[in-house]
Amino acid sequence: MTFHVASVCAATLRSATVITSNTVRLSDLFADLEPGEDRVIGPAPAPGASIHVGGGQLIAIADQFGVDWIDQSPSALATITRAGRLLDKEFFVEFVRRSLSDGGTDPLSVDLVDFHPLMVAPDDPKPVTMSDVSWDQRSGRFSATIYRTHPTGDVTQDSFMLTGTVHAAQRVLVFARALSADTVLSSSDVRVDDAYVGRLSDGVMTDAGGIEGMTLMHNVVAGQPVLDRDLHRSVVMHKGNPILIAFTVPGIHLAATGRALEDGGDGQYVHALNVGSGMIVTGRVTSASEIQVDSRSTAVPSNSNALRLLTASARPNTRAESSFR
Template structure:
């Protein structure tokens, strides 16, 4: 009889709470917080969902009183030792790139007459945070373009797995842009510009520097007179035809006359490009004459055509 009573008491007694240790920092990828984000050593019970996770790119702090309440409600053997315990829950996020927003806006406003040479300026724009690694769909709603007034307005809907749909109201200005060439890398004086040495960008017309290069055919094949830093605008005044004859270089001097052509060796007294004049000293007579550069290392003296 006594054994039977003991068995009944054993079955009637509440289950013992599970021992657990507190986590101080939890990084959650999902849109919800689970028990295992707060306490360790819970096994399958740690999968229980407690509530929504903080928005992407933010954190949530759970203080000791709330932690104790959660532990008691879920029969977890944990108590604060000094009352200063806390768990910081962080959710990774990324700022939606400005270009992603502008791309969607341009697509929506193009149907209303936005031209290719126009840019969109959004004063005070703060990129919204979205879940890290998530595919984000940007939908433009109610876009309005006032081409005459140079203004636009639209609502942006951001849809991504793991977050509620975000809606942002945007308004800004339509800005006319023009092409401008900038150096793609650091370049030194005398370097001949190649196609991959420059990059074509568009800037507001008000920011175009007078004399800045705007077309590739006016730059490629030209030589720099001054150094250029990467992303620096290329100025037409700093470009010239590349030298085909360098100062101090030994050149072939050509003399052409009616029915006759003579050659001699000379030394260029200066650097010069094709079609330009350069003083050359004849190495035999030591006489300096004016010649015209006709090819790399070759000049024409007298009878020039």
């Protein structure tokens, strides 16, 4: 009878235990301990790590703390694993974005080229800190040192260098829809993105009016930034050539002879000299030899410099007409 009572009250080994604390307790190794028998026996492994306790060590622990372990054996083995939360690349991208925006609402684009996943305690609200931050906002180059808030004591695991690129939101011109190569553009083909966070290179265009009449050199997709190297303009009107200046409003059509003061592509606005009045007007190129004057534009008097430049750029064998059509 005495043996039967002892077997009921004796502690039993826990072969595998998952803990969340940073210490190991006697009850993490043995179940059915006597009241008041449980206590801290040592530090826990790092989050996500495990320790293995063999039979000889288990027997020594049971003897040291007076645990009646009935099924003790030198071949016994207990594994204690500390629960952990993995800080992956997505975590560090958001961590960098939050840290650099300083609580602001301006979006940032973060691309990390080097990072080390870390296993931390699942209930740690602030598992890492960042210092030695270097961010060149023009090039986007970024680097910083990441430290564990609660070090493990292993210098190879408690800190590392984080590198990559970070770009702040910018106001850029992007394509409004997918377009194919050789498309002649109008302002409706583009839109302004006030919070673009993608990577940008030199030559980003910002003026929607500047793309009128330009031709795409290759296919583009919606939302892609408009770069000057994506476009080319086929000059149809040449500086100094005689042209027709047309002015049209409902019920009225007027035309005058003039000379182009600059090269222009189809749909582009150019300046021209009205030969008869000596006024400089602005119009949209509608063909190689005609511009349509915007009714909202205002003509301005030409000056000697403008006329000198016009004379110097005039091509041989061209003659301006001097009368209205």
